Amino acid sequence: MRLIMRIAAVAAITLAAVSTVQAKEWTKVRIGTEGAYPPFNNLESNGDLVGFDIDIANALCEEMKVECVFVTQDWDGIIPGLLADKFDAIIASMSITDERKEKVDFSKKYYNTPPAIAVPKDSKLTEASKEALAGIQFGAQSSTTHSNYAEAYFGDSDLKLYPTPDEYKLDLANGRLDAAIDDVVVLSDWLATDDGACCKILTTLKTDPEINGEGAGIAVRKEDTDLRDKLTEAIATIRANGKYKEINDKYFEFDVYGE
Amino acid sequence: MEDLFALLAFGDNGWGDQIASGVLLTVSLALASLPFGLIIGFLLALAKKSEEASLRTAANIYTTIFRGLPELLTLFLVYYGGQILVQQAVRFVFPDARFEINSFVAGMIALSFVFASYASEAFLSAFRAIPAGQYEGGSALGLNRLKVMQLVVLPQLIRLALPALGNLWLILLKETALVSVIGLTDTMRQTGIAARVTKEPFFFFSIACLIYLVLALISSIGLNKIEAWTRRGEVRS
Numbered sequence: 450m451r452l453i454m455r456i457a458a459v460a461a462i463t464l465a466a467v468s469t470v471q472a473k474e475w476t477k478v479r480i481g482t483e484g485a486y487p488p489f490n491n492l493e494s495n496g497d498l499v500g501f502d503i504d505i506a507n508a509l510c511e512e513m514k515v516e517c518v519f520v521t522q523d524w525d526g527i528i529p530g531l532l533a534d535k536f537d538a539i540i541a542s543m544s545i546t547d548e549r550k551e552k553v554d555f556s557k558k559y560y561n562t563p564p565a566i567a568v569p570k571d572s573k574l575t576e577a578s579k580e581a582l583a584g585i586q587f588g589a590q591s592s593t594t595h596s597n598y599a600e601a602y603f604g605d606s607d608l609k610l611y612p613t614p615d616e617y618k619l620d621l622a623n624g625r626l627d628a629a630i631d632d633v634v635v636l637s638d639w640l641a642t643d644d645g646a647c648c649k650i651l652t653t654l655k656t657d658p659e660i661n662g663e664g665a666g667i668a669v670r671k672e673d674t675d676l677r678d679k680l681t682e683a684i685a686t687i688r689a690n691g692k693y694k695e696i697n698d699k700y701f702e703f704d705v706y707g708e
Numbered sequence: 709m710e711d712l713f714a715l716l717a718f719g720d721n722g723w724g725d726q727i728a729s730g731v732l733l734t735v736s737l738a739l740a741s742l743p744f745g746l747i748i749g750f751l752l753a754l755a756k757k758s759e760e761a762s763l764r765t766a767a768n769i770y771t772t773i774f775r776g777l778p779e780l781l782t783l784f785l786v787y788y789g790g791q792i793l794v795q796q797a798v799r800f801v802f803p804d805a806r807f808e809i810n811s812f813v814a815g816m817i818a819l820s821f822v823f824a825s826y827a828s829e830a831f832l833s834a835f836r837a838i839p840a841g842q843y844e845g846g847s848a849l850g851l852n853r854l855k856v857m858q859l860v861v862l863p864q865l866i867r868l869a870l871p872a873l874g875n876l877w878l879i880l881l882k883e884t885a886l887v888s889v890i891g892l893t894d895t896m897r898q899t900g901i902a903a904r905v906t907k908e909p910f911f912f913f914s915i916a917c918l919i920y921l922v923l924a925l926i927s928s929i930g931l932n933k934i935e936a937w938t939r940r941g942e943v944r945s
Binding site (some may be wrong): 484485486487491492493494495496520521522523525526529530532533534535 | 715719720721722723726784787788791792795806808888889890891893897900901902904905
């Protein structure tokens with residue numbers, strides 16, 4: 450009896466060992482997303498899940514020839530949910546950070562919204578260079594990646610730092626500022642409202658990984674390196690074949706991929 | 709203002725049906741946890757007043773753990789920890805099996821464990837308020853221990869423990885708001901989504917406030933009815 454038990458135990462251990470070596474065949478990928486972050490991923494009042502993240506996810510799944518199911522999950526439990534095998538990948542505009550990298554693995558970024566500069570509609574500024582912005586009144590939110598960016602790239606301007614975006618928006622609207630810098634999504638959301646009618650986007654800026662971070666990636670469990678590589682590859686493919694641009698243009702007037 | 713109330717419409721254009729389904733989940737989760745919480749709590753109280761020292765210690769350890777841990781942590785432990793643990797065990801035997809703890813069940817287990825730890829203390833203090841003469845009188849009438857419990861002690865116990873249990877019920881009802889972290893779409897999650905998608909946070913969170921207040925109101929009406937029922941044998945002055 451004891452011998453049989455021992456054999457069974459050894460067999461079980463070998464089986465477990467073999468199963469970890471064998472690559473999982475990905476035919477169905479469960480994707481976790483938050484569902485409350487428009488316009489990237491949100492549930493509609495009719496229960497549909499929509500947004501940029503969702504369209505990208507569907508395009509990636511089509512590219513990888515796998516079936517995708519979406520699981521919506523509150524943000525606070527989204528990484529634990531991945532680790533507990535509730536879903537296989539997180540596509541929810543999650544920024545790639547060193548802290549998160551300790552727990553999960555990321556694909557290469559699938560977008561990185563660039564910073565942009567907004568100016569009044571009648572502004573004489575035509576380009577965003579260090580020389581062009583020298584001496585102007587330039588607004589940004591303090592202690593953000595954008596104020597750091599302004600200091601690094603437009604050091605000759607007269608930089609004014611505000612505690613919240615609302616304040617530089619007011620000063621830009623009433624003429625105290627010549628230009629302001631922030632995330633392009635934040636700025637274009639504001640420009641689309643009545644309060645933002647005063648102004649326009651001068652240009653988007655080149656992202657600097659040192660300052661702006663790596664962007665948003667797809668999180669997977671650390672052992673699923675094959676899935677991570679397939680996702681990275683699929684991102685490169687849809688980027689190259691125009692599918693990405695098609696989705697991008699549905700939501701944004703600029704390229705959110707950054708460079 | 710009318711635009712705001714249009715957001716609450718039922719059907720494809722409004723959030724009414726989503727929020728209603730959230731309320732349904734909140735209420736059914738609380739109702740489903742209650743009986744387990746009460747039964748475990750009652751058994752724990754029995755264990756705590758038992759003469760067997762190991763039973764007393766075990767019950768006290770249980771209470772210390774589940775009263776001491778934040779409810780959110782208990783939820784995480786049951787749902788994610790339980791999942792990982794069972795998964796490891798199952799995979800050891802069947803490598804390809806995928807086991808999933810249902811989030812409703814996990815929420816129910818976590819909430820009733822916590823409820824039970826508090827309820828056991830409520831039952832215990834009620835037990836202490838019943839004089840020994842009641843038990844003695846019961847056995848003098850020839851009732852066995854089970855019958856004494858059922859006919860003499862329990863009716864008094866319920867009356868004595870009810871105010872404390874009523875409080876615990878209201879706490880349970882509000883604690884269900886934590887379950888959105890384990891993927892359940894309760895009242896808070898649904899109003900939170902609606903608030904962020906429509907960009908009307910103040911309106912939707914006020915609605916959530918109202919919903920919880922109404923639930924509390926209904927609960928206290930119900931509790932008053934039960935209390936009147938437990939006191940039906942008393943002389944009214």
